Amino acid sequence: MMHRLSKVFLSSLVASTLMVGPSVADDPLVVVSSGGVWLESAKANFVSCYEERTGEQPEVLTINSGEVINRLRANPDNPPIDVALLSEIDAIRAGEEGLLEKLSVEKVPNLADVPEVFREQWDNYATIQNFGAMIVLYNKEAIPEPPADWKTLIDQTIEGKYGDRVSFPAVTMAWGPMFTWFLTTLYDGNEDMVFEKYKEMLPNMANYWTSPVDAMNMFAAKEIDILVYWDGRAYAFAEENDWAGAYIPDPGAFQSAAMLAKVNNGSEKAWTYIDCVLSPEAQLGHSKMIKYPIVNSKVEYPEELAAVLTPLEAVRQPEFRSFMDKIPDWIERWNKEVR
Amino acid sequence: MSRRGSMRQGARGYLLTFPAFAFLAVFFVGPLIVNLFESFKDGEGGITFAQYARALGDAYYLEVLADTIGLSLVVTIASLVLGYPLALAIARSTGALKSFLIFLVVTPLLINVVVRTFGWMVIFGRSGFLNSILKFLELDTITLTGTWTGIAIAMVQVLLPFMVLSIASTLEGIDGELEDAATTLGATPLKTIIHVIFPLSLQGVITGTVLVFALSIGSFVTVMLMGTNSTMVLPLLVYQQLNLASDWPFAAALGNILIFVVLIATALQLGLSGRAARR
Numbered sequence: 001m002m003h004r005l006s007k008v009f010l011s012s013l014v015a016s017t018l019m020v021g022p023s024v025a026d027d028p029l030v031v032v033s034s035g036g037v038w039l040e041s042a043k044a045n046f047v048s049c050y051e052e053r054t055g056e057q058p059e060v061l062t063i064n065s066g067e068v069i070n071r072l073r074a075n076p077d078n079p080p081i082d083v084a085l086l087s088e089i090d091a092i093r094a095g096e097e098g099l100l101e102k103l104s105v106e107k108v109p110n111l112a113d114v115p116e117v118f119r120e121q122w123d124n125y126a127t128i129q130n131f132g133a134m135i136v137l138y139n140k141e142a143i144p145e146p147p148a149d150w151k152t153l154i155d156q157t158i159e160g161k162y163g164d165r166v167s168f169p170a171v172t173m174a175w176g177p178m179f180t181w182f183l184t185t186l187y188d189g190n191e192d193m194v195f196e197k198y199k200e201m202l203p204n205m206a207n208y209w210t211s212p213v214d215a216m217n218m219f220a221a222k223e224i225d226i227l228v229y230w231d232g233r234a235y236a237f238a239e240e241n242d243w244a245g246a247y248i249p250d251p252g253a254f255q256s257a258a259m260l261a262k263v264n265n266g267s268e269k270a271w272t273y274i275d276c277v278l279s280p281e282a283q284l285g286h287s288k289m290i291k292y293p294i295v296n297s298k299v300e301y302p303e304e305l306a307a308v309l310t311p312l313e314a315v316r317q318p319e320f321r322s323f324m325d326k327i328p329d330w331i332e333r334w335n336k337e338v339r
Numbered sequence: 340m341s342r343r344g345s346m347r348q349g350a351r352g353y354l355l356t357f358p359a360f361a362f363l364a365v366f367f368v369g370p371l372i373v374n375l376f377e378s379f380k381d382g383e384g385g386i387t388f389a390q391y392a393r394a395l396g397d398a399y400y401l402e403v404l405a406d407t408i409g410l411s412l413v414v415t416i417a418s419l420v421l422g423y424p425l426a427l428a429i430a431r432s433t434g435a436l437k438s439f440l441i442f443l444v445v446t447p448l449l450i451n452v453v454v455r456t457f458g459w460m461v462i463f464g465r466s467g468f469l470n471s472i473l474k475f476l477e478l479d480t481i482t483l484t485g486t487w488t489g490i491a492i493a494m495v496q497v498l499l500p501f502m503v504l505s506i507a508s509t510l511e512g513i514d515g516e517l518e519d520a521a522t523t524l525g526a527t528p529l530k531t532i533i534h535v536i537f538p539l540s541l542q543g544v545i546t547g548t549v550l551v552f553a554l555s556i557g558s559f560v561t562v563m564l565m566g567t568n569s570t571m572v573l574p575l576l577v578y579q580q581l582n583l584a585s586d587w588p589f590a591a592a593l594g595n596i597l598i599f600v601v602l603i604a605t606a607l608q609l610g611l612s613g614r615a616a617r618r
Contacts, residue, residue: 066582093585170568172579206465207485211564214460223465328584335576336399339568 029058029269031083032068034258041289049276058083058273065090065174072099072263082266083273084259086126087174089324091259095125100261103127107262107271110278110296118257118295121320126261129277132292133253133315134169134179137234139225140245146226149250150186153226158200165225167215168201170208171334175256177327178318179228182254185316191330198338208338219244230256232291235308248314255315371598378591390592400576400593407572408600410487410562411555414494415502418551419544421495422502426543427536429503430510444500452497456564459493460484463565485567493561498554502547509543510536542612549608553601573597 029050033042039062051057063071065087072079076099086094094100102124105112111119111127118128136153138146143162147153157166169176180194187193198208206224209215216237219227227234231253234246260277262270276282283294287301293309301309323330381387394400429440447455462468463483470480483489513536521531537544559574566575573593580590 064582069585070581172583174583177583207567214457214564217460218464221464221466328580328586331579331584335568335571335579339571 027267028056029083029267029273030061030081031058031270031273032061032063032081032085034064034085035062037290041286044289045282045285046273046277049279049282050273053272053276054269056269069094069099073097077265079263079266081263082270084126084261084263085129086259086261088121088178088257088259088318089320089327091122091126091261092320092324094261095122099264100125101264101266103262103274108275108278110275110280113280113296113298114278115295115297117317121317122259122261126259127278128257128295129260130283130286130290130292130294131255131257131315133231133248133255133310134175134182134228135231135234135246135248135253135310137219137227137229137237137244137246139219139222139243141243142225146245146247147249150183153249154183154197154201157204157226158197160204162204162226164204164206165223166201166204167206167209167218167224167226168198168228169215170210171198171330171338173210173212176334177323177330178254178256178320180330181318181323182316184323186251191326195333195337198334202338230292231310236291239308248310252314252316253310255317257317374591374594377587378589378595380588382588390589391596393589394592394596403571403573403576404596404600406487406570407556407574407597410491410494410572411552413487413491414498414555415548415552417491417495418499418502419548422499422547423506423544425499426503426506426510427532429507430513431515444503447496448500452558452560453564455497456493456561459489459496459561460565463489463492484565485570487570490562490565490570493565494555494558497558497561498551501550501554505547505550506540506543509540509546513539545608545611549604552604556597556601556604 031042031046033039033046039060042060047058047060061081065085068081068084068086069090071081072084072094079099084091084094084100091100103111103119103126104124114127118131119126136146142165147156156162169179171177171180173179180191183194183197184191187197202208206218209218209227212229212233215227215229216233218224219229220237220241231246231248238244238246260274262274277286278296280296280298283296284299284301287294287299287309288305291305291308293312378390379386379388381389425440425444429437429444432440460467464470465480465482465484469483473480483492517535517539518531521535522528526534557574559572559578562570562572562575563578566572574597577590577593577597580586580593584590
């Protein structure tokens with residue numbers, strides 16, 4: 001009996017070892033995308049280009065930036081991902097930790113058409129793939145004259161002008177720290193003032209949203225009249241619903257971006273995929289589907305698309321290194337004070 | 340069987356269980372040990388207790404720990420109160436009715452907890468199903484999203500099947516003739532349940548309560564989606580520290596504190612279980 005069991009055990013061990021060999025060699029390229037329409041766009045524009053060039057189909061993961069960087073940290077020598085899509089701060093951290101490989105025109109020819117401003121803060125470890133801004137989506141029926149600037153919106157929310165029908169992003173949302181940084185620029189860099197404003201707005205806040213799906217659902221159900229949200233989705237919603245309007249309060253908005261990067265020790269095929277993502281055709285197709293601006297300077301937007309895209313001049317790119325080390329303290333402060 | 344034969348059989352038994360133990364050791368105990376070491380890191384290769392000092396020395400984190408335990412206790416007790424009658428009904432029913440009741444209990448488990456939580460958000464929303472009915476009846480609307488009550492209701496719905504199934508499986512093992520005997524001797528149905536059935540089902544009750552408590556204390560999706568900063572729980576703090584603050588040592592420390600609480604609850608269960616068995 002023991003002898004038979006040993007034989008079975010050994011055979012299974014050998015068989016599984018043999019199975020590992022060939023499967024490793026044939027592993028597909030693993031890339032990351034956001035979900036929903038972003039995934040559809042990635043498949044239609046980036047994956048199709050990659051398939052055309054290589055005859056292979058990549059595996060597309062829909063996981064968030066935090067998960068991506070944690071997976072890379074857990075296995076840096078044999079990463080489970082080849083092309084990462086990260087938040088701006090995670091991309092800086094990943095680059096500094098040696099988890100990413102620097103982009104170059106030699107490896108990614110289309111990088112030559114991506115202006116420096118979209119990659120210099122990341123020291124070329126990552127490039128912006130597309131960007132957007134946090135703007136205001138509002139109910140035109142309830143608020144015929146929305147506030148012209150951010151500070152007025154904040155002060156009127158505190159005064160209760162809009163009841164408790166306002167929703168801002170929470171600091172604990174992925175882009176919450178960037179939005180907080182942007183608010184500090186409105187108050188001469190005074191973080192204490194910003195947290196004070198967060199606290200004062202709380203009684204008149206329907207919620208500080210952490211789930212973008214929930215936030216949009218609340219607005220669509222007319223449970224809130226003012227929602228600070230991403231421009232692409234906001235403009236798309238306003239286009240489809242006459243009662244909704246979207247605009248950028250003065251003095252503008254902060255740029256929020258999706259960062260594209262090649263993972264260190266990942267497959268060399270990743271360069272082809274990244275070059276596909278940054279190609280003018282794929283970039284324009286992507287912009288048309290997700291309604292966000294892209295970064296290839298050769299792209300010319302059709303008129304109807306240009307009308308709903310936030311121009312680069314209207315957004316301010318956060319100075320990430322000036323506040324990224326403060327994020328843990330901001331989160332702690334948010335949890336303790338704004339409740 | 341000879342002594343040598345029984346020893347050989349015992350050794351064979353251990354050998355056969357070795358793969359399962361090895362799997363648990365590598366994939367369960369291993370990460371916990373890594374987590375433990377992570378919690379003592381000071382970022383410069385040294386060892387520090389600073390993360391635990393921060394978690395246990397700050398009134399805010401102690402408050403969150405207390406709220407986490409409190410929520411779990413409320414969810415557990417509510418699950419027991421609601422689950423016991425349902426488990427009794429399942430155990431005492433037969434045929435198609437039994438199958439139907441089990442189907443009702445098990446089906447929610449097939450639906451992802453995120454989807455179920457979104458369902459509760461739709462029901463409890465400002466203009467959700469519940470408030471729509473209240474408005475129709477010309478009653479004041481109520482706010483349940485962002486409150487401990489709303490979160491507890493959603494968590495009970497998520498975890499109730501674990502309580503019901505734990506208790507029902509024990510109740511099915513109780514001889515129905517014991518209830519007949521109690522009735523014959525003059526006991527009312529309620530007295531029968533209190534003095535005969537419940538004591539005999541204590542093992543299942545304890546298993547169910549520990550299972551629900553452990554699951555609820557580690558739950559954060561429902562709290563994250565339905566809650567606010569005023570309804571913070573320790574697992575959600577762990578999530579924030581990992582994904583937003585990138586503070587792995589502190590996240591590890593918070594996680595270990597949570598594990599310690601669950602271990603104490605499990606130890607209590609083993610003690611109570613043993614006492615129940617001796618009776």
